[in-house]
Amino acid sequence: QVQLVESGGGLVKPGGSLRLSCAASGFTFSDYYMSWIRQAPGKGLEWVSHISSRSSYTNDADSAKGRFTISRDNAKNSLYLQMNSLRAEDTAVYYCVRVLGVIDYWGQGTLVTVSS
């Protein structure tokens, strides 16, 4: 079965950096586009970043542009999100999601807390 397992979240100070990882299994990872979606505590869902199946194309939400970088390693069935210059408003659960046109599978998420 499809599994997406995020890791790398934690507490970081404003201005700091964090790298999230997502380990995928149960499907041919290299066939799918992938994205990161986040959800601030008690709030709604926000798309963050997107990458094509062979990494030829990426796109980021305005809130992430210039600070976050999405990447993947198809040989390792892994998705990453490098987050720099973190702000308090980046505090959220970050979900790794599989995209087949629609977002059809979600990981359980990893919590990122930006606080001094």
Added chain:
Amino acid sequence: EIVLTQSPATLSLSPGERATLSCRASQSVSSYLAWYQQKPGQAPRLLIYDASNRATGIPARFSGSGSGTDFTLTISSLEPEDFAVYYCQQRRSWFTFGPGTKLDIK
């Protein structure tokens, strides 16, 4: 950016009743609209994609309709496990989500 609004913000119903949730887009999204269910402490789960197609394993009591800018998610007869937050999401232009409708027990 395509903005999605959902109504009502909260819907209080009893098990066995029919639930009707609405989602409106700021511009046409054709049929590129999905619905997700989220329970506390869990990731969202895909219910409906492309406006009216049930995802794998989703019970027949869930149905979606609409196109263009106005969409509806209907739950024909509420089960206890259906009380949750429901989000709509468009993929006509990247991804945006509505603010959610909380369906709670009356």
